Amino acid sequence: MATSPTQYAHPEALVDADWLEQHLNDDGLRIIESNEDILLYDTGHIPGAVHIDWRSDLQDQVIRDYIAPDKFAELCSRNGITPETTCVFYGDKANWWACYALWAFRLFGHDKVKILNGGRDKWKAEGRPMTREVPKYPQTNYPVPQKRLDQEIRAFANEALAQSEAGKPLIDVRSPGEFKGEITHMAEYPQEGVLRGGHIPGAKSVPWKTATNEDSTFKPANELAKIYLEGCDLKSGTDTVVYCRIGERSSHTWFVLTYLLGLENVRNYDGSWTEWGNKVGAPIEKSA
């Protein structure tokens, strides 16, 4: 196991609000806000932060997939990001979308990434500076990544099925009602219903929020170790697949397992339940 129960495996992957407030104008740092609420950035954001939208910026607008490497290079270039830039992500919903954006950046091999612990809510609650001024950074020339790390940190439906059939770890981070198949959508998102409820056979239920405190920060390492390493018997080096409905809540858990607990070979099945629950012939378990 790559982590001690008293310390995060990669503490450098988190920054706190005090640190960020003192480094707002650092060269080589780009603060990135990513939210579910599409207009939230426009209502005010951390000074100097740019906005990256999970759907219009990171996803292909026609095919259900992420943007191609050349589009990622364009996105980074227009936000003044180079491969050497440290990107600090933050957002609403206890950093759901920030973790999703971070995971997408990792998908393209950008590895200088951090999360603002506590996200937007904590920053705002503490009365820290916010602005509506949209920053402009000089255009960079981000090189087109050679490939997406689809094999390394992303899982597809056939791989989730193989994981299930092999009895390897699958973590379902949705709510207990979704996991049990009692509801076919997340509470408050009825438009995302699917044809079948339940979970991938063999998956364990650990709702994403189990990893967070009330103030949206991550729980300490020893508590996370108890939840995931002891509770789910996850081990470094063993393939682990996490999923939710569209891959955003599971990005949060992917970040926890990869960066805070130091597990290797964790992949996010972003097709998640909106694919699995609609897929003809996909095996489903409904028991608790």
Add this chain to the structure above:
Amino acid sequence: MTETNMYPPKLEKIINLFESLPETERRETLVSYADNAKKQEPRPGEKFVLEDVRKDEECADTVGVYLQVDDEGKAHFRMTLGPEVQTLTRAMTAILCKGLDGRTPQEVLELPGDFVTRIVGTELVRVRSQTIYYVLTRIKGICKVYLDRQRMAEVA
């Protein structure tokens, strides 16, 4: 409202404004309306014929709708929004409270909902922004309850 004048004049004016704006300004204007949503809250001493405060699964937080109907049968709306309510929903609150003010509950109930996308624009209408219709649905809902009660009272 007649067929040639499908929307109330106040709402029509808002729709026309949004349709004339480029995307950046449309967003800024939506945020500006969202900033003003708080002004739609009930004021001290105001009385309402109906109050409907609840947390639905379509919305991230509690939303309250308050209906006043004046002596001429015209409706006036007030709304309260919980802190988690999304920015677009806040914007639609301010827009609809202004745009529908002074119409009869029946006119509000008959209002077609297609204007919402003309205000918000297609770029912002997508998965997880379905709540743009939520405020209109709630406003129509309270009007329907009002009209049903009126009819029942007439029958009784």
